[in-house]
Amino acid sequence: MISVIQRVSQARVEAGGATVGAIGRGLLVLLCAERGDSQVQADKLLAKLLKLRIFADEAGKMNRSVQDVGGGLLLVSQFTLAADTSGGNRPSFTTAAAPDEGRRLYDYFVAQARAAHPDVATGEFGADMQVHLVNDGPVTIPLRVP
Numbered sequence: 001m002i003s004v005i006q007r008v009s010q011a012r013v014e015a016g017g018a019t020v021g022a023i024g025r026g027l028l029v030l031l032c033a034e035r036g037d038s039q040v041q042a043d044k045l046l047a048k049l050l051k052l053r054i055f056a057d058e059a060g061k062m063n064r065s066v067q068d069v070g071g072g073l074l075l076v077s078q079f080t081l082a083a084d085t086s087g088g089n090r091p092s093f094t095t096a097a098a099p100d101e102g103r104r105l106y107d108y109f110v111a112q113a114r115a116a117h118p119d120v121a122t123g124e125f126g127a128d129m130q131v132h133l134v135n136d137g138p139v140t141i142p143l144r145v146p
Contacts, residue, residue: 007139021121023072032081076123
């Protein structure tokens with residue numbers, strides 16, 4: 001699975017003109033399942049995400065996790081993270097999971113996140129979404145688990 005994590009002071013996602021998910025301080029997580037991914041990759045990614053120390057401690061060092069600071073998670077599906085631009089000017093998305101498999105893994109990831117963390121919001125899988133965020137830092141980290 002591929003993800004891009006952004007530390008935010010606030011974020012929201014809209015679909016169809018309505019807000020479908022929002023958080024205050026926390027992590028905006030863009031998620032992409034690739035062909036061959038399974039629940040194993042989803043579990044590894046979630047474990048890493050919850051423990052990733054990218055929030056400042058009292059000394060200003062990135063030494064706290066989203067769990068440590070009581071931050072929210074906004075989970076947004078984004079198959080375009082699997083883009084391959086090596087063959088020209090039009091990206092190929094052949095490494096992305098098929099839509100039904102991508103939805104299954106996204107739903108699984110969301111369910112596991114909600115079981116492990118108290119503040120989880122989501123986008124709408126497969127929808128045309130607008131993501132609004134205030135990136136804190138800015139801190140943006142790509143994260144991929146094999």
